[in-house]
Each structure stands twice: as structure tokens, then as C-alpha cells.
Amino acid sequence: MKSYILIGILLTALGVMLIVGCDSITAPGIGDSPYNLSLNKISEDQLEISWQYAKTVDDTIHFEISRRVGEENWDNSYYLIENEQQWFIDNIQTDTHDVYAYRVRATSIVTDETTPFSETVAYFSEQTTPTDLSITQINQDEVQVSWEDNANGEDGYYVDKKVGEAEWEKRYKKLPSNSDNFIDPVDLFETIHYRVYAYAGVSQSAYSDTTSMTPTLTAPSDLTLQKPDPNKIRLNWQDNSEGEEGFAIDKKVGKQDWIIEYALVDSNSTTWLDNITEHCGTFTYRVRAFYGEFYSAYSNEAQTNVRLEVIGSHTTPGVASDIFVANWHAYIADYYDGLSVINSMNPSNPSQTGSLDIVDRTIAVFVQDNFAYVASHGGMNNPGALSIVDITNPSDPVIMGTTNTIDIPKDIHIYGDYAYVADSESGLSIMYVATSVPSYITTIGSGGNARNVFVHQEKAYVANGLDGVGVIDIYDPDNPVFVEQFSSSGLSNDVYVKDNHLFVADGEQGLKIINLTTRNTQYVQTDGFAYDVHVDDDFAYVADLDHGLFVIDISDINNPYILGWYEMDTEPTSLFNYGSYAFLTDAEGLKIIQIKP
Helix, strand or coil: CHHHHHHHHHHHHHHHHHHHHHHHHHCCCCECCCEEEEEEEEECCEEEEEEECCECCCCCEEEEEEEEECCCCCEEEEEEECCCCCEEEEECCCCCCECEEEEEEEEECCCCCECCCCCCEEECCHHHCCEEEEEEEEECCEEEEEEECCCECCCEEEEEEEECCCCCEEEEEEEECCCCEEEEECCCCCCEEEEEEEEECCEECCCCCCEEECCCCCCCEEEEEEEEECCEEEEEEECCCCCCCEEEEEEEECCCCCEEEEEEEECCCCEEEEECCCCCEEEEEEEEEEECCEECCCCCCEEEEECCCEEEEEECCCCCCEEEEECCEEEEECECCCEEEEECCCCCCCEEEEEECCCCEEEEEEEECCEEEEEEECCCCCCEEEEEEECCCCCCCEEEEEEECCCCCCEEEEECCEEEEECECCCEEEEECCCCCCEEEEEECCCCCECEEEEECCEEEEECECCCEEEEECCCCCCCEEEEEECCCCCECEEEEECCEEEEECECCCEEEEECCCCCEEEECCCCCEEEEEEECCEEEEEECCCEEEEEECCCCCCCEEEEEEECCCCCCEEEEECCEEEEEECCEEEEEECCC
């Protein structure tokens, strides 16, 4: 009997446990998570977060606010609302790259039971918006979309895409946090558009700017130039495209504009030969593939010179400052080392054949017939000198006679029986040189500090630096008359006159060309410091201290342009054209550059 009673008690206890257990498992709880979270900026440093909540019990509910700033971990106990208020104001920095993310859960103060967290909302300042969105075609079938990741703490990025005039495909691509690019397959010749934005939870940043492109043929690459002979340039390139109809070749001559589609060649071509008709020049090329009206991007640009290369040089003992070439001998004013004579009959192998000591510093030289006229000076407090040198035997030059100048002679030009000397601050000095010993005639102001002189048709044109060019009538050398002054916005260093045009090496203004009849003035910029000028035939040659030798086509004097240039590492101090060559002096001595066939 006792056994039956014990069994009954046990069964009763078990039943009670089962009932209690069932109540614990099936209890309705306190409700689902808070929902409809919204976030509003209410001032420059405050946000309001609000939500809704439907509770299923009569218990008092608290709300726990969880916050994450930037890439920090969630702070699940950031703030506790101890009543059933369904909003919260947070003080934050609202102009930051950090993303402020929030989520909320409800808890019962009776049972401590909590709901799962709500969805996440986040604040994105203007600073977090992606910028610099760009598209780069990396091959014929793919592009890379890139941007600047400005957000700190985003969950990731969404990319919207639009093809042609179709609607936007929103959230076309979902990317992880800290992304700043992705690669996308594309079809040729269909315009594609992209925009990017960061997201965290259900919130997102502002859109980036929209960018677009039309994928096209892949550009040729590795363009190189060869010169199989002096009048031909061979182009070679790598064909990287498929399905092109051909290749378009653009060409630039000197500093002129591009000649677009100068030549068209067939598909799958990788080489082309250009015939050069100019006697020299700098030539630049680029290539692109085409299909109908669609073109690839350009290849790299490749550049080469036809001629315009140093073919010979010679180091003089002094510092070469001026040059005159006659009978294939270069006569160089070599400063403290007097007059150097360089035999240039073989331009590729010039050699010094003679020299002459001149008192102190030799500055300028001019050659006529069998005589060299040499200007020198002995210092700031001493007058300069003009010497006549017999060069009948270039290997053994001999001074015949010397006469002092009024000032420091910077340049000399022989015209008839007279020497015209750019005599510094004194202006233009004139000397009679028909005898073995020169004799001083007169000096006239040139309108500035005379540094170079050129005589043409009984007028002397004097370069006066900042004061431009002075013109002096020398019809009567005993009574010269100052005629006019051409002002300068640069620094007039040298002058030359040809065909009623005045050519001025005008410093940072480049080559200045003045029509002596109409006074119309043009400039050809060398982008450096034009220092010396020589003109022959249809070309002007400029020695630029910063860049070397420039060849300027003046065949159409109203439209001069740079045909080519030879970049020098040294500063050319003087220039003289002779035969097919330009002879230049610099701190090292003599450079000979071929300019014609």
C-alpha cells in the first residue's frame, strides 16, 4: 500500500514539473524587436533617433540603445531609457568621416527578458560621400570603377549601374567595407553609367557623382620610332585590340597642332613608314584603333628628330662666348683664352688648328675676307679694344693693330670699311677698319645698354636689353643719326634683319618678329630664354639658354612656327649657321648640329 502512495506522489510531482516547463517554453514574451527606426539631424551637433514598439505584456519596458562610431565595436550599453519613451537625442560630431550607427532593443524590468536588436540605422555626414568616381577600361571586355572611400565604419558599398538610356539598376553590386574599386564586365560601344554610395544597416550615404564612359577598342601600346634613313621614320606599335577596322596615325610637326588621321592603315597592322619632306624637324606620333565611328584611346606618344643632332664637338681652352664661321673654320671668342680657331672641314671631327692671345677677355668676333675683327676688354674700369687679326693662315693668326673702344664692347659687325661696335652703356661706336690699324670715328647713343648689333642697308640695329632695339642711320658713318626705338616686353639680346623684317631674340618672350613696314609684331615662344638669333633662307634659328637650338619656319612670315628643336644640357651663348650646320658655343666650347641634308 505504501508503494502505491509513493508512486502517486512521484507522478503528481512530475505532472507539476511538466506543466511548469510547458508554461516557460510557450510564454508569449514581451514582443518583437523595435521597428521603423528613423534618424534625423536636428542641429549641427545633435541627432534624434526614434522608433516604434508593440509590446505584448503589461510589464514596464526599458529601451537599450546600442551605438557604434566608425570602426569601433558596438557599445551595447551606450544608453538606457528607463521608461517607454520611444525616442532619443544624441550629441555627436556631425561633420566627420565617422559613421554613427544605432540599434535598439526592448527589455522587461519584471523578467529581464530582452528582444533581439532592431535593424541598424546610421548617420552619414557629407564628408562620407564617395568622391572621385572614375572608370578605366582595363581591357576590351572589362572596366575598373574606382572612387575615394571617405567613410569610416560603413558596412559596405552599393553600386548602381545604367546601360545607355535604360533605367538605373539599383544595388547592382554589393561590396564589403573599405572598398574603393571593382571590376565589371562590359560590352563594346554601349555607354555605361555608375554611381556609388556607402551603407550601414538600412541607411546610406549620399550618392557620389555619376560617371560614364563608352567602352571601346583597347588602345595600341609600346609605340616606338626608328629612322631607317635620314628621310624616313618607321613607327612600330603593339596591337592590343580585336575586331578593329584599322589604325589611325596622328602626327605633330614641331610645335604645330596635331594632324589628325595623318594616315590610316589596315587592321592588325603594327608598323608604318613615314616619308619626311622637311629638311629637319621634331616629329611626334600617336596611334589609335578604330571601328566605324568608335576609336580606342591613344597609344603613348613617341618623338624623334630628323637631323637636329650634335654630330661634332670640341672643347675649347676658355669659355666660348661668340663665334663666326668662314671657310670651314670656326673663330671663337674664348674669353680669357683669346681667339681659338677650330678646323671644321670635317664637321664630325672638329679640331683646334690655331689660337691667339688677346689682352684680357675676348668677347666678340667677326670675320670678313682674310681678317678677323676681335673685341675685348680689360675690366670694368678699363676701356675695351678692337683688334684686327690677319687670318690668311688660320693656324697662325697675327694681330695687325688695336684701338681702344669707349666702353666695354659686347658685339661687332663689319659693314664696308667700318666696324660697328655695341659698346655697352655708351651705345654704338664706329671705327674705320680699312687700314691695318683701326681708327675711332664716333659714338652715338643706342637708346639703352648696347649688347648686340646687326647692320643692314645702311642702318644699324642695336639690341639694348630691357630697352628694346635702337635703329641708327649710318648712311654717313661720320654723322650717324638715331632713327627710332622698338620697345621690348622681354630682354632684347640679339637682332637680325632679313627681307624687311626685324628678328629679335627677346629673352622670355622668345623670338620677336617685326615687320619694318607695317610695324606688325609677332612672337614665337620658345618657353625658355631666347639669347641669340640667325636667319637664312626660310628659317630662323634661335639659341635658347634653357632649351638649346630652335628651328623656326618663316616661309610664311605671317604664320611662323617651330619646326623642331634640339634640347641641350648646357646654355648656348652664340649661334652661327654655315652650310648644313648650326655652330653653337657654350661653356664647354663648340657644338655642331646638322640642320640640313
